[in-house]
Every structure is written in C-alpha cells, then in structure tokens.
Amino acid sequence: MSDTTSPWTLSMPEPQFDLMRRILAAPSPVGLEAAMTYGVLKPRFDSFAPSDWRLHQFKGHAGVVLDTHPGRDDLFKVMLIGHADKIRMQVRSIGEDGKIWINTDSFLPTTLLGHEVKLFSEDPQAPGKYRVIEGGTVEALGAIHFADPEVREGRKGVKKEQMYLDLQIHGENKKQQVENLGVRPGDTLILDRPIRHGFSPDTFYGAYLDNGLGCFVTAEVARLIAQAGGTDKVRMMFAIASYEEIGRFGSRVLAGELKPDAIIAVDVNHDYVAAPGIGDRRMQPLEMGKGFTMSVGAIASEQLNRIIETTAREHGIPMQRDIVGPDTGTDGMAGVLAAVDCVATSIGFPIRNMHTISETGNTRDVLAAIHAITRSVQALDALPDPHREFLDHHPRLDRAGALSHQGGDQPNEEKEEKK
Template sequence: MNQSSKEFLVKYLNNASPTGFESSGQQLWLDYIKPYTDNYFTDVYGSAVAVINPDAKYKVVIEAHADEISWFVNFITEEGYIYVRRNGGSDHQIAPSKRVNIHTKKGIVKGVFGWPAIHVRDNKSEEAPSLKNIFIDCGCSSKDEVLEKGIHVGSVITFEDDFTELNDRYFVGRALDNRIGGFMIAEVAKRLKENQQQLPFGLYVVNAVQEEIGLRGAQMIAQRIKPDVAIITDVCHDTASPMYNKIVSGDLKAGLGPVLTYGPAVQNNLLDMIIEVAEGKEVPFQRASASRATGTDTDAFAYSNEGVASALISLPLKYMHTTVEMAHQEDVENVINLMYEFLLQLPNEHDFRYIK
C-alpha cells in the first residue's frame, strides 16, 4: 500500500460516520476517489457514487457501506447523566469505561460511559451492563448544563477509539465495518486509473449509507442506478478467534483470503466467474454459506428493479461491532485485487441469466 492510500485509510477510518450522519465521511471518500473517476453523484440521504464511463449502457456496481454503529441520546437526568439507545447494532456490554464523542451543532462534546467500581458491587447479584443501566457522564452537574453544551435528545454518540496496527499485520479500530470496504472499492478505481485500464462498460463505485439499520441506502441507490451487475464487499466473522461456534458460523479465518458466499441472493453464474478469476490469478479465498439472506447490501441489489446479478466478496473481521475490529492486511489487498481482476476480464454486456 502506497503512502497516499495509507494516509486516506487512516483519515477515513478515524472520521465518524454514524448511521444517518455519514456526510463528513462521504465527503472525504469523494475527495479521494474523484481523480480516478469521470464524475459522481449523491442522493438525498447521502449515498455517494463515483462513475467511470457514465455514458455506457451496461452498468456494473462495486459497493460498500459507509455507516458505523453508534448511539443516540435518549434521556437526560436532572443530575446531568445521559441514557442512550442504539443506532444500529451497538453493543451495550462493551460500553462501560469507554470514552465517547457526542456530536452537536456546537462541536464535539467529550464524555465517558461510567460504571461503578468492582468493590462496591454485589457479586452474587451483580447487574450486567444493559440499555437500562449504561449511562454517559460528560462532566456536567445538571441537565441544564448538558443542554447548554448543545446536547439534546437525538444527539448522536460515537466511541473515541482510533486506528492502529498490530504486529505489522492487522489494521485495528472501530468501524472497519464497513469503511474498510469503502477504502477497498476506492482503491480499485485508483488502480484502474494508475494502470491506464479502459473498461468497456460503466463502473459505478457506490458507497451506500444506512446499511446498519436495514440496507436502506443500498435499496435507494440500486433503484436509481439500475445496474446489470453488482459486486458487494462487506465484512464477515473470523470464526477462528475464541467463543465462535464453527458448526453454526462456518470456518473462516483472517489472513486466508476473501470470503465468497453461497446463497439465494448470490447469482451463481456470477459467483462462478469470480471463483474462476480467483483461481486463475491465484488469489486465495474462502467459502461461506448464507440462508435466506446474506444480511448485507447484496440482498438489496439482488432483489432491486427486475433482479440484478449480484455477489458478495467479504473481508474476514475479528471482533465485529467493537472498538477493536481487526482485519488482516493481506486480506484487504486480496479483496482489492480480486475485484480489480474481475472487472478487467468481465465482457461487456455479459448475460448472466441461467436460462437464455
């Protein structure tokens, strides 16, 4: 990874983009990808699309989602303590003792998720963290003081943790799910430009919003683009780390390559083509299966319009929906390379139908 790519990755991952409030991250992403594409557009809820060959009839999408899980201010006590509700799949069990940023129109207000000391708790009937008891302390002594800082019911809250690296092997931080995907699809566009590769079709590089609360951004943008093909990248669980049941969740490990998923939403002819590319270019990959749905934006694209040939290329991730999500650097490179090589060999106006 070159220096400009690394600098963007760090800046992009450290920026907060909570579900419904993604605009600052989307602007960073657009500023980075614009030099490598022909034009761009956005929709009313903030999904951003950079386009190569916008006049082409055949449309191919590579997509990731931009939003991260977060919290909302839900109740402020007279003493100035803040109780919260989820914005996406935020984990109440990891909240106590975490530092937070409360986003207001006056700027960021610092706070912490407080918790009583271990030696004053009754271990026999110890109450576990839950949405009923976790709270934020921003150093205020009254509700009025909290309100004066610009905090109100509905203010969004993110954890403060930033990007780091472990053992020159892993990227670590909050919200790799799935801004690391936004980074990877931008790198595909960058690689096409730097290698002077000309595609015969239109390429729509899509960074969608609001995936964490039900694939909403992908649903909206798929209806607008009406693509012929969609390759989605998201994260999946590394099940080699402790406390996973491989019988239930599959056998997947960070460092062994991208994960290709089988399931009803995945178009099999498209998946077979991706596998052929991976094998031909010696890109390592793993396999997973999904039941009724993949749980990713793949479902939104596959079932949009009259049906879109769609497939999912996942990045194995440790400790999803925590502040220490971990992705193997080689997997990141291999996801980028697999998408890039797939695009180079995709024939223009290829018909993926099973029966013709």
C-alpha cells in the same frame, strides 16, 4: 498495477494504510454519512478520476456513486458497494445528576463500558450546525462496589437501559450544566478510537472497520481501474451507500436509481475460527489472514461467483467461501430489495470483535479483496458480450455429471504442507 507483483502477499504500504485510517476515522454515523462520502472519498475520487467520469449525488441521503460511463445504459453495469454509515449511540435523556442516558443501538452494552466517545450535538440556536464534545466515557454501574452480587460474579449482565455518558459533570445544577451545552435527546455519539497497527504482522485494530473497509476497497478498486485505462464494455459504478446498518435502505435506492446489471457488495465478515463459544454451531472456518471471502448461497449469483473465483485462482489470490443462505446480510441484497434484475454477490474479509471498539483485521485480506475485484472487473470487460454471458449461461443442474468415490488420498499440496 503490475501483473508481475502480488500485493496481497506483501505488507500494505504505509501511505495506503494512512488512507484507510482516514476513511475509517471519518465521523459518519447512520444518517450523517457526509463526513466520509464528501469529506474524504469525494476528494479522493477527484484526485484520480478521468474528466469523463461523473459523481452521482442524491437528495435523501449522503451516498455517492462514481460512474465511469455516465448515460451508457447499453454497457454492462456493475455496481461495487461499500457503506459509509457507522452504528451509533444516541442521547435518550438527561438526568438531574448530570448523567446523559443513551441508547446503544447495535452495540453489545458490556463492550461499551469505560470507552471514550465523541458526542455530536446540533446547535439548538443554529439547526444544521454541529459541535463535538470529547472526553466523555460510557458507563453503567459506576464501580463494582455498587453492582448486584450477580453482576459482580458474572452471573448477570448489564442492561442497555443502564448505559449513560459521563462528562465528569460536578457542582451545582448538574442537569443545567449539560443543557447549557446544547445537548439534547437525539444527539449522536460514536466511539473514539482510530485504527492502529496491531501487534501481529499485517494486523490492525480500532473502531468501525464495519464498514469503512468496504468504502476503502471500493475507492482503491476505482483508482486501479482508472490507472489501468478504464473499461470498454463494463460501466463501473463505485457506490458509497448509507443506511446499511438499519436495513440496507441506502443501497436499494442507489440500485433503484441506476439499475445495475451486477452488484458486488464489499463488507466485513466474521473470523469464525477465533470467535469464542461457537464451536457447536459448526460455522465455516473463515479465518483472518487467509484471504478475502466470497458469499455462496441462494441470493448469490453462481455465474458471477464463478468469474471471481476463477480470476482469484488464475492470479493466486487467496479466497474463502462464505455460506450465507438466503440473505448475504450486506448491500448485496440491494438489487432484490429494489426489484432490479441483476446478479449479485458479496465480498468480505474476516475480522474479529465486530461492533466493538477493538475490531481487528488483516491488511493482506483487504489487499486480496481489492485486487480480486479489480481483476474480476477486467475479466468481465474481456468477455465478448457480458450481457449475454449472464442471460444465456445460468447453471443447469440437470446437466450435472456423475461423481464416483475418489478415495482418501490427500492432494499433493496438502501432503507437502504436513511434511
């Protein structure tokens, strides 16, 4: 990693984009995350981790943690967390006509219509062995001709109870044809669309940016730290969590087991500027292509945020402030939920169309997050005593200085931009 370059100002190299594609493509629905953690990320960690680093494994879930200083509880422990689990659909029942009725989980039903999925079926004769069925589509109405007038005119939506998987079953004994495949209630479905380069420069789109991107960033920060020779005062724990989409259950276990002093969650955020129909909500103008985001709110540590923001400014890395209030909505809550005393914040990147098959992001935002986190970790490692830094320097509002009116002149940079 060269201090003379600014990777976040450049297009992502194709080999790096391909790694991101492979991580996001891993079939890792909630509860079945091992395809990403063990199938893609563990081999990736093994390819660059020094011999004295250690991979922590867990019994109750497929989360993993790459630890730079195993056993060194005297060091300042920083846990960087991405989550591997994807929202999924699930088989609810099988109809006599061969329709496979499904639950839609955290998807908006109307965004699923007509899209291809993969169905992962556990072999009834060999529990623990899975088969995949491809080529089915999610449907609800069949055709506009069969819809109620309110639905046809857009005055009424599609209910989640109407959603089913169509495997194009025909002929006699349709239900039996499905059952002969071993498909059963409880089987898992995920969207089938790997990420691709977008039309506009440095953009990409596809399914499950939430949150393969956080895992990709975590892995890339680990690689950069390893290439830079590691850390001395900071014990880094690069965590890939499970169960985030159903309540941050996986990361709280990781935090409870390893007791970090600081947590930095990495997860997708919203492009509020492009989000349709929310102008009257007065959301902060986060925007794709304008840099990574940093959570600011009651649960986010002002001390940790200060180090990240200062580091980003020193290196010219674009950053946006995200207002989160009492809950980051990410694995940044893991320490609080696990009753572990630690500072925490959440780093993200604005994307569009979250929880759809066409989530859209910008590679420069992702690169900005990777390098901002890497340099912030190195800034923490350069402190005389990271423990005392956070114990002794809590913000004191009683020491706030007076601020008077500053007039209406624009900063010079803004003036130049408008010329």
